[in-house]
Amino acid sequence: xxxxxxxxxPDVSAPPEVGLDGGATLLAWLRRMRDExxxxxxxxxxYHVFRHxxxxxxxxxxxxxxxxxxxxxxxxxRQPPGGTLLLLDPPRHGKLRRLVSKVFTARMIEExxxxxxxxxxxxxxxxxxxxxxxxxxxxxxxxxVIVISSMLGVxxxxxxxxxxxxxSLLTVDWETPQGAEVLDRTVRELxxxxxxxxxxxxxxxxxxxxxxxxxxxxxxxxxxDDDVVSFAALLLLAGHVTTSVLLGxxxxxxxxxxxxRAELRSARAGIAPFxxxxxxxxxxxxxxxxxxxxxxxxxxxxxxxxxxxxxxxLSANRDERVFPEPDRFLPGRSNARQLAFGHGIHYCLGAPLxxxxxxxxxxxxLERYADIRVDHDxxxxxxxxxxxxxxxxxxxxxxxxx
Numbered sequence: 001x002x003x004x005x006x007x008x009x010p011d012v013s014a015p016p017e018v019g020l021d022g023g024a025t026l027l028a029w030l031r032r033m034r035d036e037x038x039x040x041x042x043x044x045x046x047y048h049v050f051r052h053x054x055x056x057x058x059x060x061x062x063x064x065x066x067x068x069x070x071x072x073x074x075x076x077x078r079q080p081p082g083g084t085l086l087l088l089d090p091p092r093h094g095k096l097r098r099l100v101s102k103v104f105t106a107r108m109i110e111e112x113x114x115x116x117x118x119x120x121x122x123x124x125x126x127x128x129x130x131x132x133x134x135x136x137x138x139x140x141x142x143x144x145v146i147v148i149s150s151m152l153g154v155x156x157x158x159x160x161x162x163x164x165x166x167x168s169l170l171t172v173d174w175e176t177p178q179g180a181e182v183l184d185r186t187v188r189e190l191x192x193x194x195x196x197x198x199x200x201x202x203x204x205x206x207x208x209x210x211x212x213x214x215x216x217x218x219x220x221x222x223x224x225d226d227d228v229v230s231f232a233a234l235l236l237l238a239g240h241v242t243t244s245v246l247l248g249x250x251x252x253x254x255x256x257x258x259x260x261r262a263e264l265r266s267a268r269a270g271i272a273p274f275x276x277x278x279x280x281x282x283x284x285x286x287x288x289x290x291x292x293x294x295x296x297x298x299x300x301x302x303x304x305x306x307x308x309x310x311x312x313x314l315s316a317n318r319d320e321r322v323f324p325e326p327d328r329f330l331p332g333r334s335n336a337r338q339l340a341f342g343h344g345i346h347y348c349l350g351a352p353l354x355x356x357x358x359x360x361x362x363x364x365x366l367e368r369y370a371d372i373r374v375d376h377d378x379x380x381x382x383x384x385x386x387x388x389x390x391x392x393x394x395x396x397x398x399x400x401x402x
Contacts, residue, residue: 059342099227103213141240143244241285245389249392280318286385
């Protein structure tokens with residue numbers, strides 16, 4: 001059920017879902033929460049933080065706010081998968097990040113540009129003759145999966161498996177028994193598949209990212225099998241979601257902000273600032289999670305240790321205390337402190353790759369199509385809040401060739 005803010009204050013029963021209004025009700029709720037309840041405890045006892053200052057401070061303080069939600073919320077009974085950077089704290093996080101960063105470098109990402117261009121071009125070629133298609137299904141989903149699986153050295157014949165696993169992890173309802181079963185099966189299948197490839201690369205070198213991860217060494221330390229598998233799985237899921245959602249949000253914004261179409265066609269250099277403003281207004285992920293290691297105070301609210309704290313990136317990126325006219329689309333803002341890819345030690349390693357994929361894809365589409373519009377004769381479909389994604393499951397487009 002969608003909660004609508006009451007006239008005399010925010011309805012704090014639950015955040016409104018992103019529905020047919022494209023998130024307008026949720027955004028209005030977040031603004032009122034920033035003003036009136038910057039820290040809110042929901043009926044389940046979890047805390048939500050909405051202001052930019054607080055979100056940025058918390059993400060910059062891993063000693064006080066742990067990312068290891070698994071062990072802390074289970075009293076140590078469960079542990080996060082080995083090598084899962086998102087769920088690790090210092091010093092282990094720093095060691096693994098240095099090892100992974102030695103391989104997953106800015107130069108490596110820059111050198112992917114021709115491959116991304118080739119894959120995107122082939123996908124668009126496959127759409128020739130069609131004046132209507134679903135961007136997500138036909139282009140935004142397969143593009144990052146093909147790029148990432150190619151980077152890892154996955155045989156082309158196995159790429160459909162990666163698409164199935166990525167879709168399952170993204171769309172399954174984890175809170176239902178059926179969803180939990182699908183999730184468990186998907187994780188086991190992906191884990192077994194990746195471990196097989198890691199073992200093969202330990203036996204014989206290949207020219208791919210997985211081989212580089214196996215051989216990476218810093219100060220005499222190497223990644224173990226759990227580390228390599230976890231990073232590869234994270235790259236598949238997070239890399240797929242981030243690029244797919246970003247590209248959908250870019251095309252949706254292009255349709256809504258009519259004045260920027262002609263500007264981008266005449267000056268492609270504007271694609272970079274256009275992308276940054278899309279990321280600010282429509283960050284791919286709604287929020288991130290932290291757990292206080294000690295009792296803390298956030299914006300005057302006392303928060304006990306070992307409780308879940310949700311940091312709303314979508315809210316922080318529209319905080320009027322930081323961004324003048326926060327709901328206006330203004331590419332090239334001088335104040336670019338947006339938090340779409342996080343902040344601090346857990347800033348997204350794949351952010352440059354997602355930006356590159358989105359910008360190359362948009363450039364190629366502007367080159368190929370004289371007109372690109374959302375097909376309003378077909379319904380748009382948004383992810384619900386449970387998935388923690390601010391974007392579209394389905395974006396029907398109407399296009400005409402240049």
